[in-house]
Amino acid sequence: MQSFELLSRKFALHFDKAQFPAEPASLYQPNEYFLQLGGKRVRPVLSLMGNELFDEIREDAWDLAAAVELFHNFTLIHDDIMDQAPLRRGMETVHVKYGENTALLAGDVMLVKAYEHLSKIDGAFLRSILQLFNQTAREVCEGQQWDMDFEKMPRVSFGDYLRMIELKTSVLLAASLKMGSILGGAGERNQNLLYEFGRKLGIAFQVQDDYLDAFGDPHKFGKQIGGDILSNKKTFLVIHALETAGTARREELDRLLSGDEERKVEKVLAIFRECGVDEWALEVKNKYLDEALDHLEDIAVLSKRKKPLADLAQFLVQREH
């Protein structure tokens, strides 16, 4: 069983080369540009780890991993257009650098390229992996649509927000693991436990993301604290604060988040603290992490095989940046 770091380096050896033909350069150069911006490559490594949990890593697992990473990058390119995001990983987004039409088409062809990798999977597993991939892809699109819909709504319930995060973030982590386990020959029960591990890990991961943006250590976080607050983004923290605050604080929070006044971040953070949002977020995160680890525990393979996944879960959820 190999660690996340080791598998991540091995994945880079397979993946960090030209994925697209040279021509038309006006289409494929934007794709290569975006891929070389890098990223943590969490999802493809989850596929490799899902495979290795049950068997040695198969040759076609590298194609599965590439498909998952290309799919993720497709969603980022298109999400950046929809969010009108200027930067991704500190660099210009595709639509800013090359124009919206090219970014739209580059995203499309990135998705098709993901399916090209999928089509190389062994025939014994091709259909079941293709079907899970399709279902997941559709769910991720649904999550993005709910996210855009929620931005326009004055109130979103915790339950609805949670479901949106599951669709937008968790299901791809879960499916990456499960597709790997299918290649590893896992039985259905083990496949599903691994999926649930990934699904709950994804929620804990997103809570940590939201938490760090508000309560992270500025020296370790690497980005400006309060970015989500400044952009009036709905997060786990905002949703919970609005659900639990008294009338006066809720109205104050509504007012702050619909405006752009001085010391806005500071004032919102004060309300968060008064509502105990910081402690609540840590509790929620740990609850989902614990449940995720319980599912991992239940999987019927030797404990030592699970260690890299348990370590990765701790890292993703306890990280400070």
Added chain:
Amino acid sequence: MQSFELLSRKFALHFDKAQFPAEPASLYQPNEYFLQLGGKRVRPVLSLMGNELFDEIREDAWDLAAAVELFHNFTLIHDDIMDQAPLRRGMETVHVKYGENTALLAGDVMLVKAYEHLSKIDGAFLRSILQLFNQTAREVCEGQQWDMDFEKMPRVSFGDYLRMIELKTSVLLAASLKMGSILGGAGERNQNLLYEFGRKLGIAFQVQDDYLDAFGDPHKFGKQIGGDILSNKKTFLVIHALETAGTARREELDRLLSGDEERKVEKVLAIFRECGVDEWALEVKNKYLDEALDHLEDIAVLSKRKKPLADLAQFLVQREH
């Protein structure tokens, strides 16, 4: 062997129902809206005819046909965004009716839905069909990119333009037929002959499209004559006129096509006629149609089985609207 009209009606019985879940309605209603705008459904019926040329129509051929039609609609939704087209089949385009972000995401999920249908294809044929579908999807994206690139270039050669049309239009007609023939158990030689039939038919089809826009009978055409000229679109006619006209006429054509003057259509058509573009277009169209029919002729099945395809080819290329 069933006619295009009959298969078209049968395809509608399979396809004309809700393709998407109810929720999120903000995502899926735009998809259903676009699908019910209709269309000739040429591509899915080509898949059915490709199947029936070699065997009875299989159950999964209807899924292949649906996948092909959904893919085609995905390209239309995204192309309409890129072209900023206000209307499609006389109705509002998705991005005009629902906004660009929703149109982008609706297109994405339409493509994923196409792959959901593909995933139901019999395991004996799944990989080869998936691979041809992927290759074709990527080529169609390349064609769209070349098309956008060409719009910005002062001169495009006939050869480059032809290749663009092949990618943007022909390969999907060709692949629809070939994927159907794979399901029908056709041998490789017959598959490839059918592909070539479709590829050349696609070119003839596009030439006829360009021809009708300029020289169609206004009473039969159903749209305003000269729409391509008014939007300064590069077409087979423009490319050929620019390649064959003398210096004076070429400069006049350049001037007309870069401006917006009165009686522009009339003046451009006069130059087209002086250059003999109308007769040339009919010759080119008939050349490709004849080559297409030769490939069909070469396919090793009884001639009477081929009749519906030959009839359809004649109809598509001789149509007056």
